[in-house]
Amino acid sequence: MPRTSVPGDPERETDRQTEGERELQAPRPETPGPAHGRLRSMWELRSIAFSRAVLAEFLATLLFVFFGLGSALNWPQALPSVLQIAMAFGLAIGTLVQALGHVSGAHINPAVTVACLVGCHVSFLRAVFYVAAQLLGAVAGAALLHEITPPAIRGDLAVNALNNNSTAGQAVTVELFLTLQLVLCIFASTDERRGDNVGTPALSIGFSVALGHLLGIHYTGCSMNPARSLAPAIVTGKFDDHWVFWIGPLVGAIVASLLYNYVLFPPAKSLSERLAVLKGLEPDTDWEEREVRRRQSVELHSPQSLPRGSKA
Secondary structure, eight states: OOOOOOTTOHHHHHHHHHHHHHHHHSOOOOOOOHHHHHHHHTGGGGOHHHHHHHHHHHHHHHHHHHHHHHTTOOOTTSOOOHHHHHHHHHHHHHHHHHHHHHHHOOOOSHHHHHHHHHTTSSOHHHHHHHHHHHHHHHHHHHHHHHHHSOHHHHTTTTOOOOOTTOOHHHHHHHHHHHHHHHHHHHHHHTOTTOSSOOSOHHHHHHHHHHHHHHHHHHHHSOOSOHHHHHHHHHHHTOOTTTTHHHHHHHHHHHHHHHHIIIIISOOSOOHHHHHHHHHTOOOOTTHHHHHHHHHHHHHHTSGGGSOTTOOO
């Protein structure tokens, strides 16, 4: 028969003291401190996959600049046409996206990396390492092309410049829109929430780069990529109006990221989740499960999931 306690019962008071002692002696969960937060935010640096991704960005940008600039060299037997250059840059991007996209995302462009940062797709740390790798890879590619090309052929190594009496303002505007359409294409073609699966990202992005060159060559030689512009400028020492090829692409990329990720098709992420990505915090163990539920929710409410003839 259970014993009923009354106020002032010595045995009950002893039980309370015993319970209190057990609570004091029981191990308590550690509260994450600043050091713990720093460790979580630096997990990418300790990841082999992160190192491989940075190396992939270096290699991809090296090859892109090497083949792209190489297609624009002035060989006397066959001067390059606008179509040839546009196709070469487009094919180079498409090939590299297909080859290395699964390793690093194949940004191959500081403007694309900044756009991903603005859209909270990559951490600030990853963005810094990617941009550094891209710039170094681009310079290495241009330097390699410069060394293997005869002096009479290399010329200015297809350095970007204002053509056909274009003003700096016109050039910035053109570069802005060229990069805007490229970044929109990248976000749309690589969005895993899409259910139509029309084409491949590599093909779509390659066409987007070629499209930009078909128009942009007449204005600026077509940059859309600060690394592509910086590399031949460093090798040849020609920096005339070089700022144009940073401001135009970067502003265009940021505008495209804001439009796609916050207006046209924003992901279902909370502010805390976005900040966690930017800080590079290590994903929680249940992150994949929550991501699957989120995608199912998006697919359930997407226009493709509605029966024909119905209205959202």
